[in-house]
Amino acid sequence: MPQRAKNALTPQSDAKETKAETSRAKILDVAQKLFARRGFEGVSIRDLAQALGMTTASLYYHFPSKEEIFVAVHGRSLEAVQREVMDAIAGLKDPWDRLEAAAAAHSRNFASPERSGASIAAEYYEGSLAPFRKIMVPQRDAYERLIAVLVADLQLPKNVDERLFRLQLLGALNWLPVWHRQGRGHSAEEVARQFVRNFRMGLDPDYKPAGDRKKKGAGKR
C-alpha cells in the first residue's frame, strides 16, 4: 500500500510526484466520467477497470473499496467546481453578475458528460454509500456555503427566502444534465446564465432590461 498520502504540503519536491499518484488521478478521471453517466450502482468495478485498461485487482491497490473511489471523485469534483466558481467571480463587482458567472461555472462542471459526478451523487447518499455521508456532506456544504454568500450579496427582497432561492437555482442547474445534450441548442453555460437572468429580471431592484446599468445603493431598501 502506498504510505504517502499525508504531508502533501511540504514545500520541497512539488514538481514530480510518484507514479501511484498519477494512476490515482487517472482512475478518478475515468471514474468521474462513468459515475456521472451511469451512477454509482450503474458502474461496476470491472467496467471501471476495463475503461482504464487495468484489472480490478490493480484498482484495489490504489483504493480500498468502490465507495472510497466514489467519495474521492465526489470531493475532487466539488473542489474543482469551487475553484472554478471563485475564479469566475474574481473580477466581477455586481452581485447578480457574480451569481450569473458562478452559475455558468457550475453548469460547465456538472453538465458535461466528461465531468460531473457530484450532482448525480446527491441521490446516492443512501445504500452502501450511507456510511460516507459524514464525509460527503461537509464536502458539499463547503461549496453550498460559497453559493449562499453569493445569494446573500444579492440583497433579495425580504419576502424571498434566501435558502429556497439558492435551492431553486441549484436544483435547476443540477437537473440540467438530465435533459441537456451537448451540441444541440444553447450550451450549458448559456442555459445557466439564462436561468439567472430569468430570476434577475424581477428580483433585482436595480436591473434594467436594456443596455446601460446604474450602480447599486440608491434603492429604497
Added chain:
Amino acid sequence: MPQRAKNALTPQSDAKETKAETSRAKILDVAQKLFARRGFEGVSIRDLAQALGMTTASLYYHFPSKEEIFVAVHGRSLEAVQREVMDAIAGLKDPWDRLEAAAAAHSRNFASPERSGASIAAEYYEGSLAPFRKIMVPQRDAYERLIAVLVADLQLPKNVDERLFRLQLLGALNWLPVWHRQGRGHSAEEVARQFVRNFRMGLDPDYKPAGDRKKKGAGKR
C-alpha cells in the same frame, strides 16, 4: 400468464376485477416507493419480493422482467401526476395561479418518499432501461406538454425562452426530493408555490406584490 390486459374498456363488469390486478397494483405501489428511494439499480428483485411478502418467482408471474415493472411504475406515476395537475388547475383562471397550483401538485406527487419514481427515473434512461426509452419518453412527454401549455399561457416577455423557463422550473421541482425532508420547514407544496412566486415577481407584467390584482389583457404586449 394472464391473458387479460386488453379490452379493459368494456362497459360491463367495471366493479370488481380479478385478483391478479390487485396483486399487480400492490406490486407497483411497493415498487414505486422503493424505486423512488433507491433508484432502479438500487432495488433488487428480492428486495421488492420481500417487501411484498412474496417470492421472486411470483413477481415474474405478473411481470416479465424488472425493467417492465419500472416502466409500469413510470407510466402510472406520470398518469397520476397528470391527473392531479389537471384537477388542481381546473377552477383557476389566472395563468400564474394555474402554474402555481400545477407546481404544487407536481411536488406533492414527486417529493414524498411514498410516491415519486418518475423524476428519479430520468437519469436511468441508460443502461438496461435504454431499450424502454421509446416507451418512457412518450409517457413523460405527454405530461411535459401539459406543463408547456401552462407556460405558454403565461405570455412571458419575448426575451424569455419558454422551453428553458419550463425546464428551469421542472428542474428545481424535480431536484426537490434530493434535499427536502418531510416535517422539517416548509412542506413540498409550499416550496413549489414559492418557486413559482420567485419567478412571477418579475416575469408577470400584471403582478402586484400586495393584496389586490387586476385582470389580464391591458398589457403592452
Added chain:
DNA sequence: ACTTTTACCGATCGATCGTTAGAAAATTCT
C-alpha cells in the same frame, strides 16, 4: 364432484457483483 385455470412457491440456474491472496513484473534504491 371434477376439471381447468389462476396465482403462487421452493429450488436453482448461469452471470456478475465487490473483494482478496499471492505471484510476476516494473521501478527505485544502494
Added chain:
DNA sequence: AGAATTTTCTAACGATCGATCGGTAAAAGT
C-alpha cells in the same frame, strides 16, 4: 549489478444479481 520496494497481474472466493423450472395450492368453471 543486485536487493528492496512499488505496482500490476492471474485466479479465484463467496455473495448476490435477474430469471426460470416444475410443482402445488386456491379459485373458477362446468
